[in-house]
Amino acid sequence: MKxxxxxxxVALHQELSALPLSARRLAAxxxxxxxxxxxxxxxAEFAEHVEYAAGDDPRNLDWRASARRDRLLIRRFEETTxxxxxxxxxxxxxxxxxxxxxxxxxxxARTVLGALATLLLRQGDAVGVSxxxxxxxxxHVPSKSRGAHLAALLARLDKVTPRGKTDLGRALDTVxxxxxxRSLILLAxxxxxxxxxxxxxxxxxxxxxxxxxxxxxLEEDELRFPFVGSRRFRDxxxxxxxxxxxxxVAEHYREELQRFLTDCDATCATARAERVLLSTxxxxxxxxVSWLAQRQALARRLVAAA
Amino acid sequence: MPxxxxxxxxxxxxxxxxxxxxHLLFRRRVPVLDFPLMHLIERAERSRQPRRRLNRVLLLLxxxxxxxxxxxxxxxxxxxxxxxxxxxxxxxxxxxxxxSLSMGAKDEDARTRLEVASxxxxxxxxxLPPGSRVSGVSTGGGQELPWSSPEEAVEWLAQRExxxxxxxxxxxxxxxxxxxxxxxxxxxxxVLLSDLARHGFEEAASGADAGEPVPLELVQPPPVSGVNRSxxxxxAEPLPDGRLGVTLRVSAWGGEAGEVPWTLTxxxxxxxxxxxxxxxxxxxxxxxxxxxxxxxxxxxxxWSELVLEEDFLPADDRRHVTHHLRARPRLLVVDGDPQxxxxxxxxxYLERALAPGxxxxxxxxxxTVAELDEDSLAGRDAVLLCNLPELGQDRxxxxxxxxxxxxxxxxxLGDRVVxxxxxxxxxxxxxxTVSVLQEPPAPAVPRPxxxxxxxxxxxxxxxxxxxxxxxxxxxRLFDGQPLMVEGRxxxxxxxxxxxxxxxxxxxxxxxxxxxxxxxGWISRLVDATDVEVxxxxxxxxxxxxxxxGDRWLVGPDDQRSKLPEDxxxxxxxxxxxxxxxxxxxxxxxxxxxxxxAESDLARLSSxxxxxxxxxxxxxxxxxxxESRGGRPTWPLLLASLVLxxxxxxxxxxxxx
Numbered sequence: 001m002k003x004x005x006x007x008x009x010v011a012l013h014q015e016l017s018a019l020p021l022s023a024r025r026l027a028a029x030x031x032x033x034x035x036x037x038x039x040x041x042x043x044a045e046f047a048e049h050v051e052y053a054a055g056d057d058p059r060n061l062d063w064r065a066s067a068r069r070d071r072l073l074i075r076r077f078e079e080t081t082x083x084x085x086x087x088x089x090x091x092x093x094x095x096x097x098x099x100x101x102x103x104x105x106x107x108x109a110r111t112v113l114g115a116l117a118t119l120l121l122r123q124g125d126a127v128g129v130s131x132x133x134x135x136x137x138x139x140h141v142p143s144k145s146r147g148a149h150l151a152a153l154l155a156r157l158d159k160v161t162p163r164g165k166t167d168l169g170r171a172l173d174t175v176x177x178x179x180x181x182r183s184l185i186l187l188a189x190x191x192x193x194x195x196x197x198x199x200x201x202x203x204x205x206x207x208x209x210x211x212x213x214x215x216x217x218l219e220e221d222e223l224r225f226p227f228v229g230s231r232r233f234r235d236x237x238x239x240x241x242x243x244x245x246x247x248x249v250a251e252h253y254r255e256e257l258q259r260f261l262t263d264c265d266a267t268c269a270t271a272r273a274e275r276v277l278l279s280t281x282x283x284x285x286x287x288x289v290s291w292l293a294q295r296q297a298l299a300r301r302l303v304a305a306a
Numbered sequence: 307m308p309x310x311x312x313x314x315x316x317x318x319x320x321x322x323x324x325x326x327x328x329h330l331l332f333r334r335r336v337p338v339l340d341f342p343l344m345h346l347i348e349r350a351e352r353s354r355q356p357r358r359r360l361n362r363v364l365l366l367l368x369x370x371x372x373x374x375x376x377x378x379x380x381x382x383x384x385x386x387x388x389x390x391x392x393x394x395x396x397x398x399x400x401x402x403x404x405x406s407l408s409m410g411a412k413d414e415d416a417r418t419r420l421e422v423a424s425x426x427x428x429x430x431x432x433x434l435p436p437g438s439r440v441s442g443v444s445t446g447g448g449q450e451l452p453w454s455s456p457e458e459a460v461e462w463l464a465q466r467e468x469x470x471x472x473x474x475x476x477x478x479x480x481x482x483x484x485x486x487x488x489x490x491x492x493x494x495x496x497v498l499l500s501d502l503a504r505h506g507f508e509e510a511a512s513g514a515d516a517g518e519p520v521p522l523e524l525v526q527p528p529p530v531s532g533v534n535r536s537x538x539x540x541x542a543e544p545l546p547d548g549r550l551g552v553t554l555r556v557s558a559w560g561g562e563a564g565e566v567p568w569t570l571t572x573x574x575x576x577x578x579x580x581x582x583x584x585x586x587x588x589x590x591x592x593x594x595x596x597x598x599x600x601x602x603x604x605x606x607x608x609w610s611e612l613v614l615e616e617d618f619l620p621a622d623d624r625r626h627v628t629h630h631l632r633a634r635p636r637l638l639v640v641d642g643d644p645q646x647x648x649x650x651x652x653x654x655y656l657e658r659a660l661a662p663g664x665x666x667x668x669x670x671x672x673x674t675v676a677e678l679d680e681d682s683l684a685g686r687d688a689v690l691l692c693n694l695p696e697l698g699q700d701r702x703x704x705x706x707x708x709x710x711x712x713x714x715x716x717x718x719l720g721d722r723v724v725x726x727x728x729x730x731x732x733x734x735x736x737x738x739t740v741s742v743l744q745e746p747p748a749p750a751v752p753r754p755x756x757x758x759x760x761x762x763x764x765x766x767x768x769x770x771x772x773x774x775x776x777x778x779x780x781x782r783l784f785d786g787q788p789l790m791v792e793g794r795x796x797x798x799x800x801x802x803x804x805x806x807x808x809x810x811x812x813x814x815x816x817x818x819x820x821x822x823x824x825x826g827w828i829s830r831l832v833d834a835t836d837v838e839v840x841x842x843x844x845x846x847x848x849x850x851x852x853x854x855g856d857r858w859l860v861g862p863d864d865q866r867s868k869l870p871e872d873x874x875x876x877x878x879x880x881x882x883x884x885x886x887x888x889x890x891x892x893x894x895x896x897x898x899x900x901x902x903a904e905s906d907l908a909r910l911s912s913x914x915x916x917x918x919x920x921x922x923x924x925x926x927x928x929x930x931x932e933s934r935g936g937r938p939t940w941p942l943l944l945a946s947l948v949l950x951x952x953x954x955x956x957x958x959x960x961x962x
Contacts, residue, residue: 093342094342095342097340097341097342105342190342192342192343192345218343219342222341222342222343227339230336231336231337231339232336232337232338232339233338233339233340233341233344233347234338234339234340234341234344235340235341235342235344235345236340236341236342237342240344241338242344242347242348242351243336244347244350244351249347249350249351252349252350252351252353253346253347253350255350255353256346256347256349256350256353257343257346260343260346
């Protein structure tokens, strides 16, 4: 199955949907857990009884059940908090980069965003889409939580045609201005932009209470740089051409790439944004599951700490 | 300013642009690849840029340097030479190229004197005024150059090769002077390319009566330093004890030669060549040293080769000589007129001629007719019957049987001969009828016997011989009368001499040619005709072999060529030559050698030159300007080329 195709995307949705119950919980936790401490209220659905332990909220004691079982039992709930999530897709020309039979970066980004949208809508969150192009966010699909809304989201994602250069910093600022309340912002981009401006924009979003997740997508050849001999490279956004001895420059390139990735990591970290790096050469499913697991563990630690 | 021997190659400098063009073409052909993270490539390039750019520029410069050096080396520049001759307008030049053996002396760069002189002359020709004409001749013969353009003359010069002959410049220069006087332009000169070896001017150029001397431009290559060692002699002759006596001589020219190692190889009969001796000689400056050594060789035709350690003139470091070592026939001489005093005996002169260790060295026994029996004939190759009155029936039958089996028989007549017996019972053996006794008032003179000149011999008395139909007259008197007749009986050969073998009827026995005559007769009788071994002949010598018919000359390279009808050949190669008949039998052999005079590289001084040239030629080359062409630099350029190529390869590999 060719990655990046519709078939592949459906398969990825199924993979994420077929996650074991714990994993789906993780996904749910991913999308809500981090905000439990900051957003109280909403309805709760009983899930199970667990034995009371020191530190548990005494308000959750189920006295009746405790009397019947002759021990202190605590009620646990499935949280069904309705969240607003905004999916942001970078539509710069660099996202069209594709090599061999692998998906383009844009295809991978669409797949991942579509999968996450599926999950979010399933648990009742409102999900919207914006496309980041040049210095603004456009092609908005308003946030809705209906399951039928997924088709509209995916259709919007499919229509995106990459071109030109995107100023991620400015575009994110316009997104921040549009979102009225604290939301979960999921940005899919290769992050090829001015790092300082991007960092500042992310920090401003964070300051407004938005929860940030950055999915950085890069082409396998960008990560491995397998070229040899004399090559001419063109920047798809500026058209600038550079002739280089790929064999000779490979080692230096990899050093520069590592520096670039470290900078991206630092940029996201300063804005408390979580960054996930995906390669077009790998199946995104395992990477996402792994990321979700890490995130759930973090959520538990935060809950425990709270 | 340098001058160039092959300026056309300077167009090769245009090739310097090739690396640049290739670089540009190569760049254009590289496909363009969209790459979003190009800013990382740019940063990576910047981090390695200084060294990379330096390498790239260096490689480009080195590649351009390689092409430049190659073009310059092929153009063969010369520095410091005098590239032109002084002329106000077009000139006509008659080139005289000395291509003798001494011009083959090589310098440290392994260039012969002829090559150096040709390069210098080419340089001179390339600088001639427009409209100039050039013709040329070489001393060793070869193709002449008619009046042509200087460019054609340069090509002609490039084709000249060192010969093996001796230069005799005088006559060639005389002819050149005459040609120049008939040249198509008023300003005409002779250009002599020569090492001016003294031996080339033994005969001065003529032209004293021709008025104004013709200008002569001299192109003289610089001398080769060192001592020329040469084989100045190699002889091989049979020794009385049946071995071969080889005498070798080594000479040193131009200084002390020190120890000169030599190797002697000998081949004879069916024996393959083998090294028989290795040693060394130390000839003094301008002197020779020789050694004589006996060598055991199989009888038959053979050759010897002496080889010295090669020096700068290799052609004279090797010499051949041929020999013929005959198996000695065993003879029985029957004296028909025995005397008490040996001086009066019929066989007195024969005994001395055949005596071992003194003359021919044949193994011979002398008996009377009464002793002639089966035992005395056993093991004999030939029998000589001298002035025998007659033979009895038994002896005649015995002799006839043996002759039919291959025994050679020589019968000489004399005053005891009974004519009736010779024409009766003996007639079945003899090839001619013995007729009347001739005794003219004036003695007769024999014609030459083969190559033996008998014009000083005198025959006072002889029996007229009437040859049989199948007989062959092998010796005649000058008036045509047969003096010796030869015929075959079975497998044997019988010769009848109409006169005596002592001095009674002729003075042949006391003539210097008697030994050769007797040797020739006996050789024919025993059917062991000698290979005639001629003295080694310098290349270029014309040899009158006196042989005709269906014969072939076989050279050192075993190539056969038909012997001309007049039997004269010109020696063209060094080494062993043989003349063979149609059956492959060798009749004459000789060795082609270098002229010993060519080994002496001593030059004429500038003071001697006018006298050697004669009054018809006047040297116009400035004195001391021996090297007109200057110093060649192409070997240096080639060495630089190799170095630069190695450096380019190293940097290219490191950059990759």
